[in-house]
Amino acid sequence: MGGGLIGLATARELLQRGLKVTLVEKEPRPGAHQSSHNSGVLHCGLYYQPGSLKARMAVEGIASMTQYCAEKRIPHEICGKLVVAADPSEIPRMEALLERGKANGLLGLECLTSEQAKRIEPSIRCAAALRVPQEGIVDYAFVARSYVQDIKDLGGAIWLASRVCSLEKQRKTWRVGLAAPGSLSTKGQEAESIVADLVVNCGGLQCDRIARLSGLRPENRIVPFRGQYWKLHSRWQDRVKNLIYPVPNPELPFLGVHLTRMIQGGIEVGPNAFLALGRESYTFLQPNLKDLWDAITFPGLWRFMLKYPKVTLHELFLTFSRRVFAKEVCRLVPGITPDDLQMGISGIRAQSMRPDGSLVQDFDLAHQPGMLHVLNAPSPGATASLAIAGHLANEAQKALEMVS
Ligand SMILES: Cc1cc2nc3c(=O)[nH]c(=O)nc-3n(C[C@H](O)[C@H](O)[C@H](O)COP(=O)(O)OP(=O)(O)OC[C@H]3O[C@@H](n4cnc5c(N)ncnc54)[C@H](O)[C@@H]3O)c2cc1C
Known part of the structure; x- marks a missing residue:
């Protein structure tokens, strides 16, 4: 269930292991949400807690993704x-990141002085910088299309415009009910159904709701964090060479506003992170009241905002002011003005939050007899999609063994 990069890669992996697979996706095209609204960066595992699933998947994932590409x-x-440590006070955190990257087995990491860093990115201002040579760029929408072709070549089926609206446990199988295209209701307006021995929930922004359809009651909630990207004026094209990132806040899974050279050309700046007005509300003109109600009645969100009042306020200003955004980017690359920024795409992160307001940092899975749920798959989920698919295919075996 779910035709984003993780669902597609998992379908592909299960087909390669000899299973008969049908992938159902509610949109008319695959990869329509997070998988095509992201930074397009190949992350190599710098940021993640050593030993975590995320760290393992990122390191394995970038190797398999670059080989695949x-x-x-x-x-x-x-x-x-x-x-980039824009300020000397950020150097200890940058050095901690270096240690983390080394613990994750990254190669070629080095701390640079300001002069050394400027030889690589002449436009930055910094006290010091960490060079991460293994990271890269790709177009994930292109990767998603390639996964689709693989699934077709392997004999799998992809049903588009097919929204999962019910999950019913039968003796040894699951009955997956699909809503008629355009129907908003849950049960009652089923157009079709599929009976399956094994069901994998890769529903991204909707994964916790899909889990509830199966009777699971995850206490964590997907809170949608919207991120706005801006396109940098072409006069900066030769002055921003590759990827320029800030030193992130270690308590948050978001990496901070960064500059990314896109593989298709052009430079993007962003994303910030502020509550979206709906799980799929890419602009403020399309609020989804049900999603908004869900978010604001979740105590975790309020606890999160109370825990990080300064961050919340700052992100709010970043959301609504191009001037504040330009000022934020100028910490890394001075001289960028609001006029250099033209509104680009926005993306919405499916971030799992606990009721105590803390954010689930690692990938999160839940098993039921015959069913496997992916309940948190944030960045670097795109880079790691092939590695995650291998892991999910192994975990699916456990879910099958739970069937009595
Ligand atoms: C702003 C942003 C920047 C990011 N940058 C990077 C990056 O640079 N590098 C990186 O590696 N990762 C990045 N990520 C993370 C990465 O994009 C995600 O981890 C990855 O795309 C998750 O894939 P997915 O398949 O789980 O989710 P999605 O792509 O969201 O797919 C879920 C699919 O499930 C479908 N679905 C939902 N409900 C139903 C239903 N009821 N029935 C049927 N289908 C359903 C949806 O329509 C959707 O297509 C970023 C994410 C965001 C949002």
């Missing part, structure tokens, strides 16, 4: 990135 001739580039 090379085999399928998908444009990509391992261009490297700089994590």
Whole structure:
């Protein structure tokens, strides 16, 4: 269930292991949400807690993704990135990141002085920088299309415009009910159904709701965090070489506003992170009242905002003011003005939050007899999609063994 990068990669993996697979996706095209609204960065595992699933999947994932892109001739580039300590006070956190990256087995990491860093990115201002040579860029929408072709070649079926609206446990199987296209209701307006021995929930922004359809009661909630991207004026094209990132707040899974050279050309700046007005509300003109109600009645959100009042306020200003956004980017690359920023895409992160307001940092799975749920798959989920698919296919075996 779910035709984003993780659902597609998992379908592909299960087909390669000899299973008969049908993938159902509610949108008329695959990869329509997070998988095509992201930074397009190949993350190599710098940020993640050593030993976590995320760290393992990122390290394995970038290797399998770059190999896949090379085999399928998908444009990509391992261009490297700089994590910039804009201020001397950020250097200890930058050095901690270096240790974390080393613990995760990354190669070639080095701390640079300001002069050394400026030889790589002449436009930055920094006290010091961390060079991460293994990171790169790719177009994930292209990758998603390639996964679709693989699934077709392997004999799998993809049902588009097919929204899962009910999940019913039968003796040894699950009955997956699909809503008629355009229907908003849950049960009652089923158009079709599929009976399956094994069901995998890769529903991204809707994964907790899909889990509830199966009778699971996850206490964590998906809180949608919207991020706005801006396109940088072409006069900066030759002045921003590759990827320029800030030193992130270690308590939050968001990496901070960064500059990304896109594989299709152009430079993007962003994203910030503020509550979206709906799980799929990409602009403020399309609020979804049900989603909004769900979010604001979740105590975790209020606890989160009380825990991080300064961050919340700052992100609010970043959301509504191009001037504040330009000022934020100027911490890394001075001289960028509001006029250099033209509104680009926005993306919405499916971030799982606990009732105590803390954010689930790692990938999160839940098992039921014959069913496996992916309940948190934030960045670097795109980079790691092939590695996650391998892991999910192994975990699916456990879910099958639970069937009495
Ligand atoms: C702003 C942003 C920047 C990011 N940057 C990066 C990056 O640079 N590098 C990186 O590696 N990762 C990045 N990520 C993370 C990455 O994009 C995600 O981890 C990955 O795309 C998750 O894939 P998915 O398949 O789980 O989710 P999605 O792509 O959201 O797919 C879920 C699918 O499920 C479908 N669905 C939902 N409900 C139903 C239903 N009831 N029935 C049927 N189908 C359903 C949806 O329509 C959707 O297509 C970023 C994410 C965001 C939002």
